[in-house]
Amino acid sequence: MSKEKQFVTEITPQGEDFSRWYIDVIKKAELMDYSPVRGCIVFRPEGFEIWENIQREMDRRFKETGHRNAYFPLFIPESFFQKEKEHVEGFNPELPWVTEAGGEPLEEKLAIRPTSETMIGHMYSKWIQSYRDLPVLINQWANVVRWEKRTLPFLRTSEFLWQEGHTAHENEAEAREETMRMLEVYRDFVEDFLAIPVITGQKTPSEKFAGAVDTYSIEAMMKDGRAVQAGTSHYLGTNFAVAFDIKYLDRENTQQFVHTTSWGTSTRLIGSLIMVHGDDRGLALPPKVAPTQVIMIPIGPPKTREAVIGRVDELYKELKTAGVRVRVDDRSDISPGWKFNEYEMRGVPIRLELGPRDMENGQAVLVSRASGEKRIIKQSELEAEVEKMLEEIHRDMFEKAKQFRADNxxxxxxxxxxxxxxxxxxxxxxxxxxxxxxxxxxxxxxxxxxxxxxxxxxxxxxxxxxxxxxxxxxxxxxxxxx
Amino acid sequence: MSKEKQFVTEITPQGEDFSRWYIDVIKKAELMDYSPVRGCIVFRPEGFEIWENIQREMDRRFKETGHRNAYFPLFIPESFFQKEKEHVEGFNPELPWVTEAGGEPLEEKLAIRPTSETMIGHMYSKWIQSYRDLPVLINQWANVVRWEKRTLPFLRTSEFLWQEGHTAHENEAEAREETMRMLEVYRDFVEDFLAIPVITGQKTPSEKFAGAVDTYSIEAMMKDGRAVQAGTSHYLGTNFAVAFDIKYLDRENTQQFVHTTSWGTSTRLIGSLIMVHGDDRGLALPPKVAPTQVIMIPIGPPKTREAVIGRVDELYKELKTAGVRVRVDDRSDISPGWKFNEYEMRGVPIRLELGPRDMENGQAVLVSRASGEKRIIKQSELEAEVEKMLEEIHRDMFEKAKQFRADNxxxxxxxxxxxxxxxxxxxxxxxxxxxxxxxxxxxxxxxxxxxxxxxxxxxxxxxxxxxxxxxxxxxxxxxxxx
Known part of the structure; x- marks a missing residue:
């Protein structure tokens, strides 16, 4: 069996067993590994960099809409969960508890946060006195833990990484406006950055967040036809304000409860983009989120190798300067064919090939991971051609995912x-x-x-x-x- | 008592009680608040943004030196701590333990990580097989917990935020080179970005990291003469490699243990920069790390207010476009004097005043928080003047801190x-x-x-x-x- 063939066959085809395909791909592409702690995974650099790109762009959008980041404690005292009835019922079965610390049993046991409404509610009650203190628009990037019975890397893990926005407002109208604003930030981000089409809508009462008045979500369709809830935004009414006594003196000098919202997305997004875009050859990463957007592979016989690599390095610098996330694979002990398969499996959006013939003609070859399309371009137009192709790949991946959803x-x-x-x-x-x-x-x-x-x-x-x-x-x- | 007077007197003078000064300042500037969990603080947006600026710049320097980020589990099984004798003795007294989860007692209790050498050692033993897999250069940004008896916001808290680098190398020479490289990254960052002079050197055996062969540190002097260990870099030898069986096949086809390093800095840096640069008027933030570098305050009588604010907005946009972190305070119900005091207390490096007379003369007034120096500049040269002043403030703050250290x-x-x-x-x-x-x-x-x-x-x-x-x-x- 040729190396190339062997390479691909290590991935179970989607049609044979989608779950095995998923695990094969994320392990082989080194996105994650299982950890010795039940239901917790390790985010390896290739996987974590996807999360870093998601974070950077989403954080920018949160700040543009007036939010600031803060950080609240990991531990939540047991008594806090008792204050909001629905909330405790929803989360109690999933909590891990710290019962000893510093060599002694704790007086009150501490939960590891599954979400931070209670802790943040407690703090807001100290910070908010007057309508002048409102709105409070805070987001937190953090790890949270929900002790899940059945886990699946990225999509459902005991510990996961997420962001949770928590805002407080003078009245229902403003809080509802915020709830919908953040739902729209999520929709736009997931469609525009991850090329995943989503359905925006409201959760039914039995599926809403424990403690919310109304929950809204964006829902995405995976390639096996299953849904992933990719983000949620909650209007919490005065539920947490009453539970944690978050009151303010309004413009008429009367005490009022604030109206709060919360909204979250998590490392599930990584799992979603793999299951939406991947295929039997492996990952296919949308260009905006891909850690490497262009992989450059020199080809041709040993005698032209040095010259080709010299030119590849020049083109590399050009793309790098233009802000493209580009890498060169100039390993000499690995065949180009093997490399082609490797970066297809890793989902790098564009492969750039350069050989001695291309050198003579002042050209280069661009190959799209998603469609397989091959383009011969002029080296002098490299930057513009790469940027155009990245845009087209994004658009095509989004349209393809939309078509798949329509068909199913x-x-x-x-x-x-x-x-x-x-x-x-x-x-x-x-x-x-x-x-x-x-x-x-x-x-x-x-x-x-x-x-x-x-x-x-x-x-x-x-x-x-x-x-x-x-x-x-x-x-x-x-x-x-x- | 005038409002201005009252404002300042809410901060205990450093000479009277340095600890109270510190707490007064960080509370009043809204950098943090105490949480209901013992020894854990809340990083409020003004404090967290300092950390975000530290993270962004340090992360850039880590990546420049070839490191990538990853994320490992929060929980560490009890048995892992038993594998490295010095390590368990060093950290055991400080560990919080999860003993129940999902409604059931755990078979093996889980520590909340105080640092991740053990978990990462376990994973490296799976990932590293051959010299081709080396070096492994990974960093993690994470929360860690050490159940401290005596705590102090930012400087010593039960939960804190940090980064921990963990690298594995073929031999001692390379691992030692990495250890010193990262110590130098820390030194340069802390001096160049936080304007804090540090002493680089080696820890004595009794003060080194639990499990290290050699520990190196950067030490900074606070304004009360006390030291803060602002960062450490450890050569771990083969201690963790032996404990976790991290072996590789070397170039001569022989099994060898890897040599590892680890290095860390934390949210202590926030506490340090406050204690190094602050004074009786409050915070003084070095320009590169300050969330707001320039605060613009319109002055003058009501009748010129609209015109002045119009011009302030134009200048704001100019600075913003130039990449300066600038804000406008145009509240009309607060006096300029009050605002002056407020932003001095908050440590904003430059105050820009603009009034009707300045409008007429095409000028503006820049005031340095650190030195109190006042400069009248041409509006047409605003950007260059601000950038020059920010650079000078950084240099002056660094020199002043150095002089203070020399004097003490x-x-x-x-x-x-x-x-x-x-x-x-x-x-x-x-x-x-x-x-x-x-x-x-x-x-x-x-x-x-x-x-x-x-x-x-x-x-x-x-x-x-x-x-x-x-x-x-x-x-x-x-x-x-x-």
Whole structure:
């Protein structure tokens, strides 16, 4: 078996076993490794750099919308969880507890934060006195822990990295406006930066955040048809304000509770972009988030090697100066064919090949990882051609993901129809829903699919509940989800 | 009492009580707040942004020297600590333990990481097989926890933020080279970016990192004469490689243990820069790390207000475009004098005043926070003048701190001389040391001062031990330390 062939066959094809494909790819591309702690992974440099790129761009967008970062303690006293009833019920089963420290048992045990509404609520009650202190617009980048029974690297791990925004406002209108603003920041980021199309909408009451009045989400479709909730934004009303006594003196000199929001995205985004864009050859990273955007590979016989590498280095510097994330692989003991496969597997958006013939003609070859398209370009136009191609790759990847979603999105009228459909096909289902938790539960029990959200812009409106046949209050997206 | 007067008097003078001054300043400038968890603080946006600026610049320097970031689990299994004897003895008393999670007791309890040599050693043993895999150059930005008995915001907190570099090399020479390279990265960063002069040197055996062969540090002098260890770099030899079985096949096809290093700096740096540069008026932030470098304050009577603010906005945009971190305070219900005091207290390096007279003359007033110097400049030369002044402020702050250190650095010959000195004066003491742990211990017991390091370039060489009078093996810096 040739090396090249062997290389590819180490990845299980998606059609054979999607879960194995996923694990094969993230291990082989060195994005992560399992750790000796149950459900916790190690983010290796290739994987962590994806997160760094996500962080940098998202942080920029948070700051542009007026937010500042802060950092709150990892530990949350047990009593804090008792203050908001729904919240404690939602998170209690997943908490790890510190019970001893410094060689002694603790008087009050401390949870490792699963999210920070309670701690931040406590602090806000100290900081907020008057309407002049509002709004408070704070974000935190942090690790959080939820002791999960079933884990999957990036998508569901016991410890994960995330950001959590927490804001406080004078009234409901402003808090709701913030909730929707951040949902839109998420939608735009995920579509524009990760090339993942998402469905924005509202969670049903049974799927909302523990302690929220309303939860909104963006939902993405993976290549196996399952959903990933890629980000959520919550209007918390005065629930946490009442629980933590966050009051302010309003413009009429009256004490009022603030209205709060919270919103979060996490390292799940890494898992999502792998499952949306990857294929049987491995990762395919959207250009804006890819740690390496262009990999340069010198080719040709040993006698021209030195000259070719010299020119490659010049072109490297040119691209680097232009702000392109570029690398050269000039290892001499590895064949170009092997390298081609390696960087396809690692999902580098553009491969640049340069050989002696290209040198003579003042040209270079650009190959797109996503489409396989090959372009012969003039070296003198390298920077413009690379930037154009990166843009096109982003657009094509986004459109392809959108088309895939359209192809795997089906409207149904009845639960039987939905069951029949999901037996044959993967994907999302659009259906009418009367609004009762019982009907929603029945869908879940009989199909394994949960309500993802009530989309703001459904493809069509359904008028009767798929379960009971009564008048539909909402048109809902259902899917099996990660 | 005028508002201005009242403002300043809320800060305890340094000469009266340095510790109270410190707490007054960091609370009043809203850098931090106490949290409900013992020894853990909240980094408020004004404080956290200092850390973000430190992170961004240090991260750039790590990447320039070939390092990449990764992320390892927060939890460390109990058995891992047993593998390196000195390490477990050093850290065991400070560990918090998770003993239950997900509603059940854990089979093996998990420590919250105090540092990650053990976890990373375990992973490196999986990743490193051959000399081709070396060197491994990884850094991690993370939260760590050490359950401290006595805490002080930023300088010693139970949970703190830091970076920890962990590298593995083929041999001792390369690992030692890396150890010194990173010490120099720290020295240059702290002096060049934070304007804090430091003493580089080697820790004595009793003060080195638990598990290291050699520890090197940079030591800074606070304004009360105490030392802060601002960064450490460790050559770990094969200690962790043996403990975690990190072996590689060398160029001669023989199994060898790798040689590892680790190096760290933390949010202590925030505390240090406050204690080095602050004064009775509050914070004084060095320009490169200051969240706001220029605060613009419009002045003059109400009737010219609109015109002045219009011009301030134009100048604001100009500075912003030039990359200066600038803000405008155009609140109309607060007097300019009050604002002057506020931003002096907050340590903003330059105040720009603009009034109707300045408008007429096409000029503006720049005032340095550190020196109080006032400059009238042409608006047409604003950008260049601001950049020049920021550079000068940095240089002056650094020189001033150096002078302070020189003024409070005394060489002694005997322990009695040292005791007499420290009764009258604050500061660092330079003395000869025979190399015995007993003499070092006696210094600590009788003076409260610990050996800070054996400086690479001592101001002078001492030839007899300050305690026993025997031949001095080293000239050592002693000081009381945070």
């Amino acid at each position: 999105f089906h409207a149904v009228d009845t639960l039987d129809e939905m069951k029949g459909l999901l037996e044959q096909k993967r994907g999302f289902v659009l259906a009418g829903w009367c609004g009762s938790a019982a009907c929603e539960k029945q869908v879940k029990e009989e199909t394994g699919a949960t309500s993802r959200n009530i989309p703001f812009e459904p493809a069509e409106h359904k008028h009767s509940c798929l379960v009971c046949g009564e008048k539909a209050e909402h048109t809902v997206v259902f899917a099996r989800a990660y | 650095f005394h060489a002694v010959d005997t322990l009695d001389e040292m005791k007499g000195l420290l009764e009258q004066k604050r500061g660092f003491v330079l003395a000869g040391w025979c190399g015995s742990a007993a003499c070092e211990k006696q210094v600590k017991e009788e003076t409260g001062a610990t050996s800070r390091n054996i400086p690479f370039e001592p101001a002078e060489h001492k030839h007899s031990c300050l305690v026993c009078g025997e031949k001095a093996e080293h000239t050592v810096v002693f000081a009381r330390a945070y």
